[in-house]
Amino acid sequence: MSSRANVQRDAAQGAAIGRAKCTRDGGIGKSEVTRQSRRGAARHESDSTVRFDLLQEIFEAQVDARPEAVATVFGQEEVTYLELEQRANRLARHLRARGVRRGSLVAMLLPRSIDAYTALLGILKCGAPYVPIDPEYPADRVAYILENSGASALVPTADLAERHATFGGVIARMDADGHAIDSMSSARLNPNTVGVSPRDLCYVIYTSGSTGRPKGVMIEHRSACHLVSVEGQIFGVRPEDRVYQGFSLSFDASVEEVWLAFQAGARLVAATPEMAHAGPDLSRMLSDAGVTVLSCVPTLLLMLEEDVPALRLLIFGGESCPERLVERWVRPGRRLVNTYGPTEATVIATYADLSPGAPVTIGRPVPGYRVYLLDDGMRPVPRGEVGEIWIGGVGVARGYVGLPGHTAARFMQDPFAPAEDREARIYRTGDLGRLNADGYIEFHGRADSQVKLRGFRVELTEIESVLMEGEGVLAAACALREDVPGVQQLVGYIVPSNGTVDEERLRSHLRSRLPAYMVPALIQSVTDLPRLPSGKLDRGSLPAPQAREVASKSAPTRPRTDTERRIAEVWEALFRPLTVS
Known part of the structure; x- marks a missing residue:
């Protein structure tokens, strides 16, 4: 195969992830991907015939x-x-x-x-x-x-x-x-x-x-x-x-x-x-x-x-x-x-x-499926970059019951499908993925559910993965909470495997692995994580953090002037449920 053919073949992976052997070269325009996909260069299709119709x-x-x-x-x-x-x-x-x-x-x-x-x-x-x-x-x-x-x-x-x-x-x-x-x-x-x-x-x-x-x-x-x-x-x-x-x-x-x-x-x-x-x-x-x-x-x-x-x-x-x-x-x-x-x-x-x-x-x-990693313009992203996951192939649903508008927004004609499959459609998942050097797709969370904290995009599942690495942590979750109006903070939830977890050691581990803005302001121990009927984490049902006593060698000192009082009110809002003195 010629060098030009190799480049074209490898670039096609930016749209359709399949059997083709791919390199680290970037993606290309839609028309080129369409031509490559129609030649079968980057499609993952079943070699077998489905035996049953029903x-x-x-x-x-x-x-x-x-x-x-x-x-x-x-x-x-x-x-x-x-x-x-x-x-x-x-x-x-x-x-x-x-x-x-x-x-x-x-x-x-x-x-x-x-x-x-x-x-x-x-x-x-x-x-x-x-x-x-x-x-x-x-x-x-x-x-x-x-x-x-x-x-x-x-x-x-x-x-x-x-x-x-x-x-x-x-x-x-x-x-x-x-x-x-x-x-x-x-x-x-x-x-x-x-x-x-x-x-x-x-x-x-x-x-x-x-x-x-x-x-x-x-x-x-x-x-x-x-x-x-x-x-x-x-x-x-x-x-x-x-x-x-x-x-x-x-x-x-x-x-x-x-x-x-x-x-x-x-x-x-x-x-x-x-x-x-x-x-x-x-x-x-x-x-x-x-x-x-x-x-x-x-x-x-x-x-x-x-x-x-x-x-x-x-x-x-x-x-x-x-x-x-x-x-x-x-x-x-x-x-x-x-x-x-x-x-x-x-x-x-x-x-x-x-x-x-x-x-x-x-x-x-x-x-029998085709997976595409695309940018906001439905263009293939270069290899190694994060794109939205779109899915094509025989598994794509007919659509949503009685919701033609929602169906049209999520299901559309597949521009990368083979020429003989003119009815092929693709589904927009709203999930993010990246093709790694080995040709496997890494999951990078939701495009529409990443939280934003003080201007930073934060993927909660990344924090949860680092929490899980902590010694004595059986399970973990993280949520962005606003228990005080206008004051957002990350709260980490952990289920200890043996009763207690050394919070300071866990915080040290978090600081060693995450940027400061991704380290939870509070870590709350719980006996269990709430789950939806599907078994998935019910992030919305995670409890509000509990007030806790902070060890001190001296009695807490309350504000003495109006200025100190105003400052204390701001700090109490920021550091709730911790006591400020």
Whole structure:
């Protein structure tokens, strides 16, 4: 290959990160990237063909192959693949008898249970996309999702149905309507009768929205099938594995958990309420259940002190992964993988194997995906510079339910896609990334959620990573607080591993690693870090710092003049909750 061709090939990486071998040369203009991308120079595409058109067909293939294998365990209850198939088929026929057809959105309002997986499969089998709603959501949020999604049917328990009696569609209660459901044939519906295609919707999952209302992300069967197929290749889950299902079904991470098991004919171990709220005791419960595959947010593992010996595959996602966590959880024969991807890209878009001492990155694109690092003008950034992450490929969602303006702002035509893929679109994530010298993408936080303190841009996750390096620190978080109007300060939160942490030593470490403006003004010890239902850190629920006594050899001296009083008021506001004398 000529020198000019090499330069063109290497420059294309600034837009599309893929298989191509790249150098440190900078990015180039959009038109050149388009030409290179269309020649396949910098695209990461799957070499394999997705075997299934519809998500439920993946489950059905395992039913046919291993009908007597245990499919799901929930506490003391377990069902085989055949039993779960028959339950789902009966529900599918019941829904169709009630008028549910192809394209009818069906909401699920069920706690994690065998019935929940029956409902998920039954809804898909009757030709409808499912809309999972967490029963712990406030009633107002549930009502909004039911209305906004346009759901024509609801599958709840009887008591949850009573709480939403104003819903005007079909209601199929898994418990109270059990006799009617059980009376249906357990035979699989004819696919030609159902008539679903790969371009039909598979599910709609609601994520937090900037408007204060959640947004429904529409995922098609082709995207879900591709995810399950390539994750089967990437992670290599085996029939003898036991996969933990700990995420709420209303979060897209649950799609990964459920289908890692079902595509392999493995056993899905569903979290009981005791497991979901176990805290540090979860290690023991996972060990007792023989869990071998765990997909979770790093925050969850930060709270676990004991190992889970049977774990052979540990998948991180949803948050930045601290290097220290890798060192704590690596074991011989255990694989650790870091993943990245928004709901709008069908769960994950990139992945990277992790090892102690190596930088933690989000890796390279999943086969079938394209990842671009662009500036504000949608131009590729030079290698080594930070750009916004845009995602293209088969996993890109259809858009948001009933929000054409938001959809147009985040989803647009892919100018770098191959010529034969004229319908290709890319999704603007709002996340920042940088391509390192080894060709892996480093995650650099959110473009729209970095905090600004006294004119400085501050990435809170960077501070948290340094806090985590402190001796005796089990978990850490950081927040920019304004407990006194007009006075902002950084507060670091730490969970000690053994009761206490030497704060002065920790501060010394922070000062050695961070610029002065990034060192938290206060460090607060807490027993636990608040988490969202997804398992991610709930930064907004971190507590206000507590007042503390400052050791002094003499009694505090109060202001004696008006000038001293005014100065003291300013200092007390700045150094709250510390006492000023």
